[in-house]
Amino acid sequence: MVNVELQTPLNGQTFSIEGLSLNEMPSCSKISLRGDAAQLSSAIESVAGVPSVSGANRFSTASDNTQFWMGPDERLMYSNSPDAAALVQSLKQQLPAGKSAVVDVSDYYTVLRLSGDKARDVLASGTPFDIHPDNFKQGDCAQIRYGNASILLSRVAESAYDLQVRWSFAEYLWKYLCKVARYV
Amino acid sequence: MFIINCPYCGDRDQTEFTCHGEAHIARPTETEQLSDEQWGEYIFFRTNPKGMHYERWVHAHGCRRWFNALRNTATDEIFATYEVGAAKPALPEGES
Structure with a gap:
């Protein structure tokens, strides 16, 4: 059997300057779910132990598994379990x-983590979305535009954000963020 | 540039949305009995008013959901956004 090695579009690159660090997260299983919201929540809770989201544009996490609100009848689940096919089945x-x-x-998207004091300024330079903490709190997620890429932004900590982007847009987004970082 | 209130996500920038024409156009139920003229009417003819217009919008870069909006095509002012299937909101006073 051929030994297949898991790759990510940016090969786990990192970038850092004072007050900012950017890195590609290791790959994880990502599963998109559509259906009745209550049924999706209970399915995710029983399979991955993640409590249901507390409202629109929110996400919830339990032991490295996460579920995101993507729409009134849509959720996205991240799991640290590498066997996505088994998760889909259950x-x-x-x-x-x-x-x-x-x-x-799983292989459709990759996740970049942007953190540090300058993270908010870097984000604000590329999106019309209001990322002020009054509008975008910890535990919030939003599907927004950054530059010309559609991303799923989530605020994982006070000054740390995850940006989920399509595989084919990863390099574009990376270069955009690194370039903006030099000006803020 | 203006802000549009998505019924699901709240206030977002205009550039996240796309407009897809007139709303509340029901597909004819007895399609096998329609004449070419009636089909043409359903498919191609729109009111295209200068003024208040009920339209379909999609939050393309956000939650990707369709919703309806009541917009003045002359001033670009949006008076209401509401979910597909909800009743038409009334026109604001003084508008037609």
């Missing part, structure tokens, strides 16, 4: 067939 068993969809999107 989620499907919890959900009514024909009225829900569970799709493995």
Whole structure:
């Protein structure tokens, strides 16, 4: 059997200047779920132990597993378990067939983590979205535009943000962030 | 540039949205009995008013959900945004 090595679009690169650090997170299983919101929540909770999100544009985390609100009938789940296919199977068993969809999107996206005192300024330079803490608190997530890329932004800590971006846009976003970082 | 209130995500920048024309156009139910003229009417003809207009919008870079909006096409002022399937909001006083 061929030994397949897992790769990410940016090969786990890192970048840092004073007050800012940027790195690509290790790959994780990502699963997109569509269906009735209450049923999705209970399925995710029973399979991954993640409590349901507390409202629109929020995410919740439990032991490295996360679920994001993506729409009124859509959730996205991150899991540290490398076997996404098995997760999809166990989620499907919890959900009514024909009225829900569970799709493995692990290789569709990658996640960059931006942290440090300058992180907010760097973000503000590329998006029309209001990331002031009054509007975007810890535990909030938002699907927004950054430069020309559509990203899922989530505030994981006071000054740390995760940016989920499509694989094909990862290099663009990386270069954009690094360039902006020199000016803020 | 203006701010649009997505019924699901709240206030977001205009550039996250795209507009897809007139809303509340019901597909005819008995399609096999329609004449070409009636099909043409349903598919191609729109009111295209200068003034108040009920339209379909999609939050393309956000939650990707469709919703309806009531907008004045002359001034670009948006009076209401509401979920698909909800009743048309009334026109504000003095508007037609």
